[in-house]
Amino acid sequence: MKTFTPKPADLSHDWYIIDATDVVLGRLATQVATLLRGKNKPTFAPHADSGNFVVVINASKIALTGDKMGKELYSHSGRPGGLRRDSYAELLANKPERIIMSAVKGMLPKNRLAKVQLGRLRVFAGEEHPHTPQKPQVFEIAQVSQQAK
Template sequence: MDTLSYKTVSLNSATVEKNWVIVDADSLVLGRVASEVAKIIRGKHKAGYTPNVDCGDNVIVINADKVRLTGKKWTEKQYVRHTGFPGGQRFETPAEAKAKTSRLLVERAVKGMLPKTKLGSKLIKNLYVYEGTEHPHDAQKPKEVKL
């Protein structure tokens, strides 16, 4: 007696269909953009989502230099890192990070929303962030996603 009408399908690296997606971050809030991008990179928007497989899409974020932060986050939020030496804790505000390159803001925000495992390290390589509107991925024919 076969009462099960649907079988659970788990994807693997051979059966995954990866697409290219482009996101315009012009005048959008950083956290809201990052959460949607992390969802697309992880593959949670697909019906065949499998938690232990890289089944998400490749994401191109353009206009990263025009992303917004709400409130006083430009000056009061702090990114913390450690050099590995005694007394080596270093602090940086988003304004200081943007002065170096505004790609860091989007990359850090998305990386923080991905798993802290080997899979997360693979997934972050599917993110491509550019400060302006130009990108070298025209050959992949990315589809634009409105957030």
């Protein structure tokens, strides 16, 4: 049996929408990373860009477990003195998109393809998003936070 290698004509990029209400951050990030890489497709190859577009809505209603509210998210601008430190509690109130983007980025492979795949992720704090013309399919995450029940 020959090994299947997808050609550029074989690759398609579907659109998925995920509601992050009461979903634990890590569980959401793993599902989003899987969709972005295209691992849900039978034509998956690690070197080919067969990933999907993913729209995450209600990022401000995500569930953080443990002591993550006191934890801090670090980023650096690359300039001298450019270290930025924000707590998860602050980010959840002001910019919840950054929490999800950093969690998903950590679950993607560390190569050139990861930047392309992360570019297909769209995160919105609220319910509204401008991607309705693309007709995204609803992707349901069954496991919600235990605190939400």
